Amino acid sequence: MKYTDMKTPKNRSEFERNMNLVVEGIRSGRMNYPQNSIVIQSLLKVRVLPNNRMNLLTINESARLAANTANQFASMDFKNFESTDE
Secondary structure, three states, X not given: OOOOOOOOOOOHHHHXXXXXXXXXXXXXXXXXXXXXXXXXXHHHOXXXXXXXXXXXXXXXXXXXXXXXXXXXXXXXXXXHOOOOOO
């Protein structure tokens, strides 16, 4: 499998999509984090504005990284994954 750079969001809507991917992944059980992990604590601090947009000032680096990682894994093709372990 070829390594590629992480796809970072180019605008606010892409960023909010990534945040929603990580939240949905946790709710559905596809993504698991320890109960008291920094990621969970960071995601619990994210606030939503009255117009249902995310307050970007409440999103820290851990939550942002989890969201971008969720997007990266959602776009990966695991069917053609080849193990390099011997």
